[in-house]
Amino acid sequence: MTSKKNPREQARLxxxxxxRTKVKGTPDRPRLTVFRSAKxxxxxxxxxxxxxxxxxxxxxxxxxDLDEKSxxxxxxAERVGERIAREAMERGIRQVVFDRNGFIYHGRIRAVADGARKAGLDF
Known part of the structure; x- marks a missing residue:
């Protein structure tokens, strides 16, 4: 980490x-990771x-379906979760481990998780 980064970003990293020392994706249970930018x-x-x-x-x-204006x-974010779950189901993936990528489990991160659960993923 460089000292020029935002302290909030340093804390997230x-x-x-x-x-990531605890959460690992395996062939049986791959890792569902989420990244959130401003947009x-x-x-x-x-x-x-x-x-x-x-x-x-x-x-x-x-x-x-993913248009932000709607x-x-x-x-x-919830629709992104539903879509990733549908893609996973097509590939035969039913169970995943959730990696929030250092973001707080709230708002859009939670919406992705809820959407994926609603579409049938188990984690």
Whole structure:
């Protein structure tokens, strides 16, 4: 970490490092990781043993369901969670471990998790 970074970002990266020592994605239970920027939200399902991304979704995709103007950021985040769960189910993934990536489990991060659970993922 460099000293030029925002102290909040440094704290998040410290939390992320602490979380990642405990949360590992396996072929049986891959890791569902979420990244939140100011405008967008990104979700990936990763198998850490092979270092492969199995599925991904974000608000950047040109999908009318994920349009931010239709309901705001939290609703868009929930739809990203539902979409990543559908992609996972198509690939035969039913169970994942959730990696909040150092972000506090609130707002858009929680919305992604709730959307994924609602669509059938188990974690």
């Amino acid at each position: 410290k939390r992320k490092k602490r979380i 967008h939200i990104y979700a990936q399902i990763i198998d850490d043993t092979r270092g492969v991304t199995l599925a991904a979704s974000s608000t950047l995709l040109k999908d009318p 309901g705001g950021k939290v609703q868009s």
